[in-house]
Amino acid sequence: MSRKPRVYFPGATYHITDRGNRCAALFYDDRDRKRYLEMLENARSQYPFHLHSYCLMTNHIHLQLETINHHPQKIMSMINTHYAIYFNKRYEFIGHVFQGRYKASLIDSLQYFLEVSKYIHLNPLEAGICISPESYPWSSYKAYISTDYTDPHVTTQKALSYFYEPKKENYRLFVEAKRADG
Template sequence: MPRKPREKSPMGIYHVIMRGVNRQIIFKDKEDRTIFLDKMFRFGEKGEYKIFAYCLMDNHIHLLLQEQEESLSTSIKRICSSYVRWYNKKYERIGHLFQERFRSEVVDNERYFLTVLRYIHQNPIKAQIITNIDEYPWSSYHQYLKDSLHIDSHNIDKKFVLTLFSSERKNALKSFREFHQEINDDNCLEIEEPQKSDETVKEIIKARFGIEPSSVKEEEKSQQIAIVSELKTIGGVSKRQISRVTGLSRRIVDRV
């Protein structure tokens, strides 16, 4: 049965999700994420697309972008192919990393554009990785408010986005931040809960409990129970992973 052709956006703007094949983790460390962003922005600077927002999760990526000189499919294939060649060489592997067919949806009006923008930036909150949007370094949210920790902010088309909030930059930034703090039920191209990487679970422990994961086993029993109990409520975190990251025995984790 032939594939259904992708719907075309009259504005050329799309929300895209690229996922690891079989839920495979596509970013194992900070270098992986930085290299992906480098490649994504390099192709964008060549005029192949405009980037309005991104968020890198452990096994999938959200993008809000606009077609320019080439089709959406060609642009995504170019990004993925370049990253996979680098990734396979680094980890001495062969084969696919991303699902063959990425998911996309048309963004055809300003209201939905802003909904997708916020949804992408809040994705780590919805995944229970963080509780405050300011805590996640691997999205474009910070680039709108200050210089990014990883990539020069001029690579994001901030002007177009901020003018949707106000023609005055100061007011636009204020409204941008307030909009992202609003409680909402945004639902855009939802995907199944992904398996979180060990690195992400470690960051969750440090952010929520203020301790290093390796020191959990040295905490009082009541604190160990509290930590394990909370980790178990987070989607994409397995018991085996909790044991591995914290150093607690599987028996202790199972009993909580």
């Protein structure tokens, strides 16, 4: 039985997740995470896209990715193939690094766009691996809330454009409001 084709059109935005095979670690150290981000940038140079938010957890990744003219399949195939080669070579492993096909949920509304951004940025906190979302170094959250920090991998303009001034503070309040509710 064949897989259902993914919905794609230029400008489509997705919440992409991918997990280590058998839920194993994708990243053992900061060098691995830096290499993944390098490979993401290499893919962007070949298949341009906008990255609105991201989070690299130990055994999975989250990307909020907006296409321009290329199907996310090409983007993710390039990133995952090159990362798997790097990972297996570095750790002298063989076999699959990623567990099956990456997941891509089409973001079809403003509300969903903002909720995905919030979810991605709260992921390390919800997992109990940090005390605040801004303290997790492998997420785009600091680029959203800090006036003196930029992240070359992410564009914050679209998400921040939906908030009143001061935009960064209002985004922070939006994301961290869940903490007070929960």
